[in-house]
Amino acid sequence: MRSRWSDAEAANLSGLDLLVYASRLIGAETSLVVWGGGNTSIKTTERDYRGREIQVLRVKGSGSDLKSVQKKDFPGVRLDDILALIDRDDMGDQEMVSYLAHGLVEPGGARPSIETLLHGFLPRPAVMHTHADAVVSLTNNDRAHDTLADVYGRDVIWLPYRRPGFRISRDVADALRAHPHAKALILERHGTINWGDSVNEAYEATIDLIGRAEDAIESKKRGRRVFGAAAVPALDPARRRALAVTLAPRLRGRLSQPKRQIVTFDDSAAALEFASSEAAARLSQVGPATPDHTIYTKRLPCFVTTDRVDDADALGNAVDRSLAGFVKDYTAYFEAHRFDGAELSDPMPRVVLVPGLGMFTAGRDRRTTGIVSDIYHHTISVLGQASLFGHYVSLSAKDAFDVEYWPLELYKLTLAPPEKELARRVALVTGAGSGIGRAVAKRLAAEGAHVVATDLDDTGARRTADDIVAAVGGGRALGLTLDVTSEASVRAAFEETVLAYGGLDILVSNAGIAHSSPVVRMELRDWLTSFAVNATGHFLVAREAMRILLAQERGGALVFVATKNVMSPGKDFAAYSAAKAAEAQLAKVLALEGAPHGIRSNIVNPDAVFQDSKLWSEDVRRERAAAQGIDPAQIEDFYRKRNLLAARILPEDVAEAVLYLASDRSAKTTGCTLTVDGGVKDAFPR
Numbered sequence: 001m002r003s004r005w006s007d008a009e010a011a012n013l014s015g016l017d018l019l020v021y022a023s024r025l026i027g028a029e030t031s032l033v034v035w036g037g038g039n040t041s042i043k044t045t046e047r048d049y050r051g052r053e054i055q056v057l058r059v060k061g062s063g064s065d066l067k068s069v070q071k072k073d074f075p076g077v078r079l080d081d082i083l084a085l086i087d088r089d090d091m092g093d094q095e096m097v098s099y100l101a102h103g104l105v106e107p108g109g110a111r112p113s114i115e116t117l118l119h120g121f122l123p124r125p126a127v128m129h130t131h132a133d134a135v136v137s138l139t140n141n142d143r144a145h146d147t148l149a150d151v152y153g154r155d156v157i158w159l160p161y162r163r164p165g166f167r168i169s170r171d172v173a174d175a176l177r178a179h180p181h182a183k184a185l186i187l188e189r190h191g192t193i194n195w196g197d198s199v200n201e202a203y204e205a206t207i208d209l210i211g212r213a214e215d216a217i218e219s220k221k222r223g224r225r226v227f228g229a230a231a232v233p234a235l236d237p238a239r240r241r242a243l244a245v246t247l248a249p250r251l252r253g254r255l256s257q258p259k260r261q262i263v264t265f266d267d268s269a270a271a272l273e274f275a276s277s278e279a280a281a282r283l284s285q286v287g288p289a290t291p292d293h294t295i296y297t298k299r300l301p302c303f304v305t306t307d308r309v310d311d312a313d314a315l316g317n318a319v320d321r322s323l324a325g326f327v328k329d330y331t332a333y334f335e336a337h338r339f340d341g342a343e344l345s346d347p348m349p350r351v352v353l354v355p356g357l358g359m360f361t362a363g364r365d366r367r368t369t370g371i372v373s374d375i376y377h378h379t380i381s382v383l384g385q386a387s388l389f390g391h392y393v394s395l396s397a398k399d400a401f402d403v404e405y406w407p408l409e410l411y412k413l414t415l416a417p418p419e420k421e422l423a424r425r426v427a428l429v430t431g432a433g434s435g436i437g438r439a440v441a442k443r444l445a446a447e448g449a450h451v452v453a454t455d456l457d458d459t460g461a462r463r464t465a466d467d468i469v470a471a472v473g474g475g476r477a478l479g480l481t482l483d484v485t486s487e488a489s490v491r492a493a494f495e496e497t498v499l500a501y502g503g504l505d506i507l508v509s510n511a512g513i514a515h516s517s518p519v520v521r522m523e524l525r526d527w528l529t530s531f532a533v534n535a536t537g538h539f540l541v542a543r544e545a546m547r548i549l550l551a552q553e554r555g556g557a558l559v560f561v562a563t564k565n566v567m568s569p570g571k572d573f574a575a576y577s578a579a580k581a582a583e584a585q586l587a588k589v590l591a592l593e594g595a596p597h598g599i600r601s602n603i604v605n606p607d608a609v610f611q612d613s614k615l616w617s618e619d620v621r622r623e624r625a626a627a628q629g630i631d632p633a634q635i636e637d638f639y640r641k642r643n644l645l646a647a648r649i650l651p652e653d654v655a656e657a658v659l660y661l662a663s664d665r666s667a668k669t670t671g672c673t674l675t676v677d678g679g680v681k682d683a684f685p686r
Contacts, residue, residue, distance in 0.1 A: 001029070001031075001134070001207050001210045001211040001214050002207070002211075003203070003204060003207045004025045004028065004029075005022070005025065005200060005203060005204065009021065010200065015042065015044055016042065016044070016058050016071050016074060017071065018042075018199045018200075019040055019041070019042045019058065019074065019126070019199050020069060020070065020071055020074070021199075022040065022128070022199045022200070022202070022203045023040045023060065023066045023069050024066065024067055024068070024069060025203065026038060026040070026066050026128065026130060026203070026206065027065060027066030027067025027068070027069065028067055030374070031132060031133045031134065031210075031378070031381070032130045032131070032132050032133075032206075032210065033066055033130050033131050033132075034131060034290075034292050034293065034296075034371075034374065034375045034378055035065055035296075035371040035374055035375065036063060036064070036065050036292075036371075037066075037131050037290075037292040038060075038066050038128075038129055038130045038131055038191070039059060039060040039066075039113045039115055039119070039129050040059075040060055040066070040126075040127065040128045040129070040202075041057055041058060041059035041060065041074075041116075041119040041120075041126070041127045041128075042057075042058050042125060042126050042127075042199060043055060043056070043057055043058075043079060043120075043125050043126075044056050044058060044076075046076065046105065048105065054078060054079075054080070054105075055078070055079035055080060056076040056077065056078060056079060056105055057076065057077045057078075057079050057082060057116065057119060057120045058074040058075070058076050059074060059075065059077065059112050059113050059115075059116050059119050059120075060073060060074055060113055061073045061074065061075050061109075061110030061111055061112055061113065062110070062111045062112065062113055062114065063110075063111075064110070072109075072110065073110055074110075075104055075105070075106065075109045075110045075111065075112045076104065076105035076106060077100055077103045077104060077105065077112055077116060077120070078103045078104075078105065079120060081099075081100075081102070081103035082100075082103065082116070082117060082120030082121070083120065083121075085099075085117060085166075086121050086170075086173055088166075088170075089170075090166055090167060090170075091166040092166075093114075093165055093166075093406075093407065093408050094407065094408070096117070096165070096166050097111070097114075097408065100112055100116055100117075114164045114165065114408060115129060115164055115168075115169070117166060117169035118168065118169040118172050118193070120169075121169055121170070121172060121173035122172065122173070122176060122193070122195055123176070124195035124196060124197065124202075125196070125197055125198065126195060126196050126197070126198060126199045126201065126202035127193065127194070127195045127202060128193070128194050128195070128202045128203065128205075128206045129191060129192065129193050129194075130191055130192050130194075130206060130210070131190070131191040131192075131289075131290050131292055131378075132191065132192055132209075132210045132213065133289075133378055133381045133382050133385065134210050134213035134214045134217055134385065135186060135191065135192050135209065135210060135213045136189065136190075136191065136289050136290055136382050136386075137213070137217060137381070137382050137385035137386040137388075137389070138151060138186075138213055138216070138386075138389065139158075139186060139187075139188045139189055139190075140189055140289060140382055140386040140392055140393055140394060141386040141387070141389045141390035141391060141392055141393060142390045142391045142393050143389055143390035144158075144188065144389075144390075144393075145158065147216075147389045147390070148186060150216070151212055151213060151216045152184075152186075152209075152212065155182065155183045155184070156182065156183060156184045156185065156186055156209070157175045157176075157179050157182045157184070157185045157186070158185075158186050158188065159171055159172070159175060159185065159186070159187050159188060160188050161187070161188040161189045161190060161395065161399065162187075163291065163399065163402055163403060163406070164190075164291065168187070172185060172193065183205065183209075184205060184209050189289070189290060189291075189393075189394065189395055190290055190291060191290060192206065192209055192210070194206040194209060217385050217388060220388040220389065221385075221388060224388070226384035226385070226387065226388070227273065227274055227277035227278070227279040227280065227283070227383075227384055227387075228277055228278045228279050229277070229278055230273075230276045230277055230278065231276065231277060231278040231280070231281070231355060232276045232306075232307075232309055232355035232356040233276070233356060234272050234273075234276050234356055235309065235310060235356050235357060237267070239310065240267050240272075240356075240357055240358065241267075241495070241499070243309075243310070243312060243315065243357055244265045244267070244357065244358070244498075244499060245495045245498050245499065246312045246316075247312070247315060247316060247319065247354075247357075248263055248265060248360065248498045248499070248502045248503060249498060249502065249503040249504075249548045249551035249552045250316050250319070250551045250552070251263060251319055251352065251360055251502070252362075252502035252503040252552055252554075253503070253551065253552035253553045253554050254319070254320065254323050254348070255323075255348045255349070255352075255362045256424075256552070256554055257348065258346065259346065259364075259424060260424035260425060260505070260554065261348075261362040261363065261364070261424065261502070262362070262363055262364065262365055262366050262368070262369050262424065262426070262450060262501050262502055263360055263361070263362050263369065263501070263502025263503065264360065264361050264362075264366065264369040264370070264373060264499075264500070264501070264502065265358060265359075265360055265499050265502075266358055266359045266360070266361065266373050267357065267358030267359075268358070268377075270377060270380055270381075271353075271358050271359040271373075271376075271377070271380070272357075272358045272359075274353070274380045274383070274384070275353040275354060275355050275356075275357070275358055275359055276355045276356050279387070280303065280353060280355070281303055281305065283383045283387070283392055284300065284301050284303050284353060284383075285300055285303065286383075286392055286393070286394050287299055287300065287393075287394025287395050287396075287397075287400060288300075288379060288394055288395060288400060289378060289379045289382040289383070289394070291395065291399075291400075291403040292375075293375050293376075293378065293379055294395070294400050294403045294404050295403065295404065296350065296363075296368075296371055296372050296375050297350050297351050297372055297375050297376050297379065298330075298349060298350050298351075298404065299333070299395075299397070299400040299401075299404065300326075300349075301349055301350075301351035301352065301353050301376065302322050302323060302325075302326040302349035302351065302352045302353070303322065303353045304318050304319050304322040304352065304353065304354045304355065305318065305321075305322060306318035306354075306355065309354070309355055309356035309357060310356070315354070315357075319352070319354070322352075323348070323349070323352075326347075326348070326349050327347045327348065330347045330349075331344065331347055333397060333401065334347075334401070336397070337397065337398050337401035337402075337405075338405075339405075342405050345404075345405075348362070349362070350362050350363065350372050351372060351376050359373070359376065360502075361373040361376065362502075364419075364423070364424055365423070365424070365450070365475065365476070366450060366474075366475030366476060366500070366501065367473065367474060367475045367476075370475065419448060420446075420447050420448030421447050421448060421663055421664065421665075422444055422447040422448040422449035422506075422662070422663060423448035423449075424448075425448070425449045425450070425505035425506060426449065426450045426451075426452070426497065426501040426502070426503060426504050426505050426506070427441075427444045427449045427450070427451050427452070427504075427505065427506035427507070427508060427662065428451075428452040428454060428493070428494070428497055428504060428506070428507055428508070428541075428545070429441045429444070429451060429452070429453055429454065429508040429510060430454050430455070430482060430484055430508070430509055430510050430511035430537070430541055431454075431455055431510040431511030431512060431561075432451075432453035432454055432455050432460075432461055432464050432510070433453070433455030433456075433457040433459070433460020433461045433463070433464060433614075434455075434457070434460050434612050434613065434614050435609065435611070435612045435613040435614060435615065435651050436510055436561055436606065436609055436613070436651045436654045436655070437453075437455065437464075437508070437510040437511065437561075438453075438460070438464050438612065438651065439612075439650075439651035439652050439654065439655040440508050440510060440561075440651075440654065440655045440658045440659075441453045441464050441465075441468065441477075441508075442464070442467065442468060442471070442655070443652070443655035443656070443658070443659050444506065444508075444655075444658075444659060444662065445468040445471070445472050445476060445477060446471070446472065447659060447663070449505075449506065450475075450476050450477070450478075450501050451465070451468055451476065451477045451478075452477070452478045452480060452493070452496075452497045452500070452501075453465045453468070453477060453478070453479050453480070454479075454480045454481070454482035454493050454511075455481070455482060455511070456481065456482065456483050456484075456511070457614075458479075458481040461479040461480055461481060461482070462479035463479070464477070464479060465477040465478055465479030466479065478496065478497070478500055478501075480493045480496055480497075481493075482511075484511045484533060484536075484537030484538070484540060484541055485532040485533055485536060485537055485540075486540075487540055490540045490541055490544055491544060494541075494544040494545070494548065498548065503548050503549075503551075503552050504545055504548045504549060504552075504556065505549075505554070505556050505557065506556065506557045506558075506559070506662045507541060507542065507545040507556075507557070507558045507559070508559045508561065508658055508662065509537075509538045509541050509542060509558065509559070509560045509561065509583075510561040511533065511537055512533060512534050512537075512561070512563075512580075512615060513529070513530065513533045513534065513576075513615065514573075514576050514615045514616070514617075514620045515529070515530050515575045515576060515620070516572050516573055516576070516619075516620050516623030516624050516627065517572060517574075517575070517623065518572045519574050522574065522575060526575055527574075527575045529575075530575035530576055530578075530579045531575070531578075531579045531582070533579075534576065534579035534580050534582075534583060535579040535580075535582035535583055535586070538560060538583045538586055538587075539586055542558060542560075542586065542587075542590060545558060546558075546590070546593075546594065546599070549594075549597070549599050550597055550599075553597070554598070555597065555598030555599055555600075556594075556598070556599045556600070557599070557600050557601075557602075557661065557662045557663075557666075558587065558590055558594070558599065558600065558601040558602070559601075559602055559603075559604060559658050559661045559662050560583055560584070560586070560587040560601070560602070560603045560604070561603075561604050561606065561654065561658070562580050562583050562584050562587070562603050562604065562605050562673075563576070563577075563580045563605055563606065563607065564605050564606065564607035564608075564675065564677045564680055564683040565577040565580055565581075565683075566580050566581050566583075566584045566603075566605060566673075566683075567605065567673075567675075567682070567683035567684070567685060567686075568680060568682035568683040569581075570624075570627065571627045572623065572624075572626075572627040573624075573627070584603055584673070587601050587602070587603045587671075588601070588603075588671050591670045591671035592671070594670070595670060600661075600666070600667075600669065600670040601670055601671065602661040602666070602669060602670060602671070602672045602673070602674065603672070603673040603674070604654060604657045604658055604661065604673075604674050604675075604676060605673055605674070605675045605676065605677065605683065605685075606649060606653075606654045606657075606675075606676045606677060607639070607643070607649060607675075607676070607677035607678070607680055607683070608636070608639035608640070608642075608643075608649055608677070609649050609650065609651055609653075609654060610636050610639075611650055611651055612651060613651075621635050625638075636648075640678070642680065643677055643678025643679050643680050644678060644679030644680070644681065645678040645679050646678070647678040649676060649677060649678055653676050654676050657674050657676045660674070661674060673685045
């Protein structure tokens with residue numbers, strides 16, 4: 001661990017700006033804090049709303065992340081209100097939170113950390129609290145007291161585990177009173193507390209403390225395999241990918257009870273080595289590294305026991321058995337420790353370890369699965385390093401339960417905004433680089449879906465995905481090249497979707513081309529190309545989607561973007577109209593085949609959508625104008641005036657219809673054709 005502090009960068013910073021700078025340095029070190037964990041503070045002199053000078057504690061707010069923290073994330077609390085509690089024996093969590101709310105300098109601002117009193121009770125200007133893997137490794141073993149004495153001597157105070165709250169704050173204050181010359185404090189199975197007369201001093205003390213722990217670990221690690229030999233040999237990368245693609249939808253379906261989950265696969269070196277090791281079956285079931293780990297990953301992962309990892313069916317059955325065992329054990333864990341008012345949460349795991357394959361993580365969105373994965377990587381690190389000093393130990397089951405079902409944490413969940421109607425769902429849209437497909441992809445994302453935007457135009461697909469990410473957040477979209485006429489290309493796109501999100505819930509089959517020509521002048525290659533894209537292409541993507549949806553056993557929605565020409569074909573438009581009619585028949589057959597599995601299949605028939613459309617090329621405009629006997633410059637106005645409403649049909653209009661058919665708004669609708677054409681009487685469905 002080396003200091004990242006730069007005197008040049010910090011030269012013009014002071015006060016809270018300097019604390020933000022140091023906090024981000026800590027957050028940038030992935031081994032120091034898990035996402036959202038750790039907190040920092042400074043004590044300052046400020047003026048209150050009446051202009052009086054007061055002492056203020058600026059402490060990181062609850063829920064903010066150190067690597068991206070900003071000044072607004074540090075609520076100010078009156079220090080005299082905090083110190084008024086220092087001789088109190090105890091205080092309930094909710095009472096403490098309510099009390100601190102009255103002491104806020106900016107009422108209604110960010111809620112201060114649950115460890116605010118701990119920071120306030122320490123009589124030093126700057127305080128930093130981390131959950132450094134290296135230090136937690138020293139405390140999470142059965143020789144922790146001797147290990148800490150060997151590494152730190154008497155410079156560092158060691159306190160036994162307590163859950164965050166009032167009592168641990170008092171314990172810290174009392175310890176400092178008894179040992180006023182201590183340089184740092186370590187909380188068993190929790191983390192470190194460092195302080196200083198300046199932000200720089202507190203930061204450097206933190207780095208020094210952790211560096212000493214890392215040196216001790218490196219000394220122990222030399223020449224040793226941390227997790228022992230592999231109990232199950234790791235499969236080669238290609239085989240791991242193939243099995244993950246097969247297993248993920250089945251796993252996602254099981255984990256999505258009662259709520260859908262996004263599932264991510266991780267076969268990184270660390271995850272693969274641990275999951276496959278001879279120690280993993282035992283170590284993974286001891287418990288979390290710190291209380292913060294429990295909140296995201298639950299107390300334990302699901303470890304899949306199998307001796308046939310290379311057989312997809314056998315592995316799937318092993319996963320089912322292991323999940324059933326996890327649910328049984330988790331329910332028993334809840335019943336053993338429940339308190340009045342506690343309700344059993346989702347009993348499914350957040351982490352699934354598969355020997356020879358790697359790790360799957362689950363969460364409500366891609367961002368959350370990334371956090372779960374990151375936190376469990378911290379756990380793996382601590383499991384291995386702690387075992388170098390003795391037998392790994394963790395929180396008791398009761399302590400873990402008290403954190404997982406902590407009323408303050410559960411209360412935070414009630415403050416979250418309601419989930420959007422397509423939250424937790426995955427949608428793949430073909431032809432999403434422009435026009436209707438692009439509008440559909442953005443509309444589904446706006447309603448909460450994770451969207452895979454595909455197109456033959458790689459740049460267009462990625463542009464759509466980038467726009468979605470900019471609008472709704474990281475991880476929510478993926479832009480992929482997809483040639484719907486290529487079986488290999490289609491399969492590859494769906495594999496990427498499964499590896500990124502675990503499966504699929506919605507397919508919008510939209511990609512299409514147009515060719516206009518009288519039959520007598522039509523080339524065979526143009527006829528075949530139209531059918532390859534406008535008929536076979538829909539078959540290929542629908543087949544892959546159906547395979548995933550059936551494996552998940554959670555239903556799903558297929559939406560086919562066809563055309564008004566299915567009902568009312570156009571002169572000189574045979575290749576397009578006939579191929580699109582085949583698409584519509586495919587959609588109806590899928591309604592028949594999908595219904596027993598809760599999979600709905602519906603059709604949207606747009607007409608004359610010109611905006612941002614690659615379908616209406618200059619050649620097609622010219623040919624269609626000739627078929628109608630008008631000047632090409634009049635083509636858009638001609639189609640507008642042709643419909644009953646004399647309306648211009650936009651991509652966004654079609655996107656609204658797709659949203660209806662893709663969502664639970666149409667939960668009892670399948671085999672339906674919905675027109676978005678302004679009213680073309682010859683194309684009325686009948």
